[in-house]
Amino acid sequence: xxxxxxxxxxxxxxxGIISAxxxxxxxxxxxxxxxxxAAINPGNSGGPLVNLAGEVIGINTAIASSSGGYQGxxxxxxxxxxxxxxxxxxxxxxVERGFLGVAIGPLNPEMATKLGIKDxxxxxxxxxxxxxxxxxxxxxxxDVITTFDGKPVDGPRSLQEVVERSxxxxxxxxxxxxxxxxxxxxxxVKALPxxxxxxxxxxxxxxxxxxxxxYSEEFGxxxxxxxxxxxxxxxxxxxxxVDRVDADGVCARAGIGPGVLIRKVGKxxxxxxxxxxxxxxxxxxxxxxxxxxxxxxxxxxxxLKSST
Numbered sequence: 295x296x297x298x299x300x301x302x303x304x305x306x307x308x309x310g311i312i313s314a315x316x317x318x319x320x321x322x323x324x325x326x327x328x329x330x331x332a333a334i335n336p337g338n339s340g341g342p343l344v345n346l347a348g349e350v351i352g353i354n355t356a357i358a359s360s361s362g363g364y365q366g367x368x369x370x371x372x373x374x375x376x377x378x379x380x381x382x383x384x385x386x387x388x389v390e391r392g393f394l395g396v397a398i399g400p401l402n403p404e405m406a407t408k409l410g411i412k413d414x415x416x417x418x419x420x421x422x423x424x425x426x427x428x429x430x431x432x433x434x435x436x437d438v439i440t441t442f443d444g445k446p447v448d449g450p451r452s453l454q455e456v457v458e459r460s461x462x463x464x465x466x467x468x469x470x471x472x473x474x475x476x477x478x479x480x481x482x483v484k485a486l487p488x489x490x491x492x493x494x495x496x497x498x499x500x501x502x503x504x505x506x507x508x509y510s511e512e513f514g515x516x517x518x519x520x521x522x523x524x525x526x527x528x529x530x531x532x533x534x535x536v537d538r539v540d541a542d543g544v545c546a547r548a549g550i551g552p553g554v555l556i557r558k559v560g561k562x563x564x565x566x567x568x569x570x571x572x573x574x575x576x577x578x579x580x581x582x583x584x585x586x587x588x589x590x591x592x593x594x595x596x597x598l599k600s601s602t
Contacts, residue, residue, distance in 0.1 A: 296332040296354055296368065298341030308333035310368075317369060318451055319356065324391075326455065327369040328352045334368030343370040352376070378459060391458035393486040395426020396433060397593050398450045405597050408582050409438060410474030416440045417453040419470075420586065421593040423490060431481035435586060436561060436595065437470040457483065507537060508571045512579050513598055514543015517556065517570055527590050532565040533557040544579050544598050550587065557593070558586035 296308045310332030317327040330343060334357050343352035352370030359365045382389045398417040406414040416438040422428050433439075439447050443466050447453045460466055460483050468479040509516040517534040533555040539545040556564060559573035560583065577583035582599035 295344045295346075296330065296334055296338060296341065296370075297344065298334070298338030298354055300333075300335035300337040302337060306338075313367070315372075319369065321356070323451075324454065324458070325371055325375055326451065327355065328372055330368050330370060331366050332368060333364045334370075335364050336362070338368075390462065391486040392460040392462055392483040393427065394433075394457055394481065394483065395423040395428040396439075397421035397423075398439070398453060399594055400449055401438060402597075404582075404599065405584070405595065406438075408584060408597055408599075409436065409471070411438055411471055415446070415448050416471065417447050417450045418595055420595050427481050427484050431468065431479045433468070433470065433479065433481070434472065434561075435558070436584065437472050437477075439468065439470050440476070441467070441469040443467055458486070506567050508534075508567045510571075510574055513545055513574065513583075514540030515545040515550065517567060519567055520555065520565075527592075528555050528588060531555060531557060531588050532563065533588065534564055534567055534570045544600055547601070548596050548598050550585075550596060550598075553589075555588040556585055557588055560584050 296310070298306060300306050310330050312328055313331050314329040315326075317329045319325075319327060328343065328351070332343070334354050338354045339356070341354045342350045343354055345351050351373050353373070353376045354368065354370050356369045357364060358367040358369070379389055397420045399420050401411060401414060401416050401418045403414055405418065419433060419435055419437045419439065422433050422435055439453055441447055442453060442456050443460065445456055447456070462483050462485050465480050465482050468481045470477050470479060507516055507518045516537045516539075518537050520528065520533055520535050536545070536550060536552055536554045536556065538552055539550060556570065558564060559570065559577065562573045564570040564573050574583070579598060579600040582597055585596045585598060587594055587596055
């Protein structure tokens with residue numbers, strides 16, 4: 295039962311069923327929602343979603359609609375999450391979330407196979423921020439986080455959900471898959487800072503301008519020195535800049551385009567065109583190679599592999 299004030303109609307009640315649990319919305323990345331077909335319209339947000347026992351099980355939040363009105367798909371924040379947030383707001387006036395200090399991404403089947411992940415589940419570490427719990431615990435880029443405090447991690451959202459509600463300042467058990475082997479780690483979660491730490495390395499200093507480039511016909515890309523990049527998002531990161539890609543090449547099919555910063559080939563840092571050419575010459579498109587890259591959206595991991 296959804297209760298609210300749709301279109302300024304006070305204390306309106308609609309009924310339906312729970313259609314699904316654990317729904318993820320792009321517009322709200324810190325929650326998994328209950329889906330219901332009870333009518334939810336503008337004005338319902340903030341009202342309770344109640345079961346037949348009279349218990350509040352969620353807070354009406356959003357709808358999926360092409361018209362702006364009810365079309366049978368509504369979403370509610372689960373009551374456990376709403377209580378966790380509200381209790382902190384009442385006690386401290388703010389919400390304190392746990393923080394590991396990693397950027398993570400999904401693990402697709404091709405990437406899982408390349409990294410030796412059999413069950414194809416987990417959160418892929420694309421960046422370890424300096425001076426953070428993850429850095430102190432020994433987490434590495436290209437690790438796949440599979441469990442946190444014994445709870446399985448299916449993907450980035452499930453890891454974020456369990457970490458942000460974890461006890462701050464106490465040790466937690468973390469398991470990662472690294473080079474196909476399980477590595478147990480102990481990590482002490484800290485509170486999410488208002489400003490995330492940034493990479494600061496000697497390698498990040500601007501290199502002299504150079505016209506030197508390298509072209510790989512096998513992977514279909516040409517790179518140049520990072521000094522030609524003007525994007526502030528690359529400050530503090532080393533690598534080579536993609537100048538162009540072949541329209542029908544391996545890189546283009548993987549979604550890499552001009553302006554992308556290639557930071558590492560596999561786990562090998564590439565701080566210059568020469569280092570990139572040496573690293574890439576030992577790889578093949580048939581077997582596939584993992585690139586750690588940075589774009590204006592942040593760090594990510596890309597698998598370059600020719601189609602069979």
